[in-house]
Amino acid sequence: MPIVKFKFEDLPAGFSTPSGFYAISQKPGKITLFDMTCPHRGGPLTHGFYTSDGRIVCPWHGTRCNREKIERRTQPAVRIGDCVLFFTEQPLEKIFVTIPLFE
Numbered sequence: 001m002p003i004v005k006f007k008f009e010d011l012p013a014g015f016s017t018p019s020g021f022y023a024i025s026q027k028p029g030k031i032t033l034f035d036m037t038c039p040h041r042g043g044p045l046t047h048g049f050y051t052s053d054g055r056i057v058c059p060w061h062g063t064r065c066n067r068e069k070i071e072r073r074t075q076p077a078v079r080i081g082d083c084v085l086f087f088t089e090q091p092l093e094k095i096f097v098t099i100p101l102f103e
């Protein structure tokens, strides 16, 4: 299982692997990884937009996803010293400096 590793002070807003899109949430004392991979065909919900009723629209084919469902698809992070580790199915591909949905 690949490990995606960042220095804590350099944590990005998210990242992608060849098969998934992820957003990183930082709250005091807790770092969470959200699986933002569209359930339709694996599109980037990280780059979607909100509807007026609060659902996220995938930019690839327009599937609408409930934010609550996405917020349940979380994975823990492991912090070791000044590093944060995430366990993913594929290795790191791209880093997202910002994710507008979470701003």
Ligand code: FES
Binding pocket: 038, 039, 040, 041, 042, 043, 044, 058, 059, 060, 061, 062, 063
């Ligand atoms: S991959 Fe998201 S709508 Fe098709």
